[in-house]
Amino acid sequence: MQIQVVKSKIHRVTVTGAELNYIGSITVDEALMEAANIIEGEKVQIVNINNGERLETYVIKGNRGSGEITLNGPAARKVQKGDIVIIISYALMDFEEAKQFKPSLVFPNTENNAIG
Template identity: 75%
Template sequence: MQIQVMKSKLHRVTVTEADLNYIGSVTIDEDLMDAANFIEHEKVQIVNINNGERLETYIIKGVRGSGKICLNGPAARRVSPGDLVIIISYGLMDFEEAKSFKPTVIFPKEGNKL
């Protein structure tokens, strides 16, 4: 049996921008992507700590070292710059493998720095 488990997450990053006129996705600083074991175009869930909103989208690379977390397109209506969010990715794996799997969890510092 395959089950879906948390693969990795960025815990409590700060939204730096919200761009309603972009076609969609979340832009994430490439340093943060590497640390959290995310790849471009990967599906993620975003949980807004400030208002409880939850949404799914996909990742696009942001400028390395910028600290950028930008919700684009319709998702921009569900966040405000300054909101704290958790960005979570999931993976499918065998049930027995999942019992010992350890996800990557990153706790960025102020300014979304590692």
């Protein structure tokens, strides 16, 4: 049996922009992506702490060390600059493997820098 489990999480990061007139996706600072073990193009769930919205999109690599978290395209209607969001990715794995798996969790500081 295979189950879906949390693979990566960037917990409570501040949205720095919302660009409606863009193809779509979320742009994430490359340093945060690496800290959370998320790759460009990976599907993620975005949970908006401010309004309860949940949506799925894919990640685009942002400039390293910029702190950028920008929701692009239709997702920009679900967030505002300054909102706090959680970015979560999931993995499908064997049930027994999942029991031993440890997700990559990142708790950014107020400047969206990865601190662990």
